[in-house]
Amino acid sequence: MSSIMNQLFVKYKTEGVTAMPYTIEDFRRDYVLEYLDRLTPDEILKKIRADELVKRLSADDRLRGLSADDRLRGLSADDRLRGLSADDRLRGMSPDDIEAYLKKLKQKKKSKKF
Template identity: 40%
Template structure:
């Protein structure tokens, strides 16, 4: 089985970099090993800016189960999430009140069987509320959320080539060592038979362009020969530059 869960968790880890949340992957929440996909815990740092749809109301403790395009989100997965919540609360935050916990189910495709069993309360495209035994679970369907820059992370895991390409172009990575994650995501899509017109070389090119845009002008020009630094300047701009250099030179004597 392709480990989409770990790729999803690693990308979420990048998404929350620099904010006051930290992401923990494959959290062991019981004495008998039971792994929860992702835990997002509030800590120090900046608030999350323009969050993905469904993540607007994060709590101090947020437990998330994820189903890729090769899996189905069913009633059993919801039962497991509730069980993970109970074990996590007992083990790590026994004194925290109920309202400080958020439960999330993220799924690539619409859970049709589950929708026939329980009522999904729509909040916005692709985001639903799922009331279960006194808890409110936020359900996020990645193929249904609005396609826009703030949802670029969701698009990366949509299992739809066009959405994935848009997500790759729009997502602003926080960590500089993300290329192996991105390359693995791309290769996993290739292995599942999803045709990717947006190649990994496109990923790398966009990353390098994004990194260059972050650098101050003097860093961008460092190491370039004089002719490369002057490339693209008009004749008028070159004349002004020559005049400026001549004035500086004359002022030195």
């Protein structure tokens, strides 16, 4: 008798077939749990769909290890700026750049009036 069949027989005998049927699904689950520690994490992860893994991770865990560029990829400029104060938006720009941009906006506004 094969080792698996022998283990299944022992489980049936232990559980009592008439009192509580022990199904092949029960056996498979118990067998996997008993030998799970012998598998590498990669072997285990191969059997789990990516969408199932992602569901179990928090947003912080999903973002951990990503560069700022990777985090921002796919976001529009409006989405990137949403929630930032004017000070935060202008930080890193020189006063000359800010003035040049404001001048450009004023010229656009004037040209639309005419």
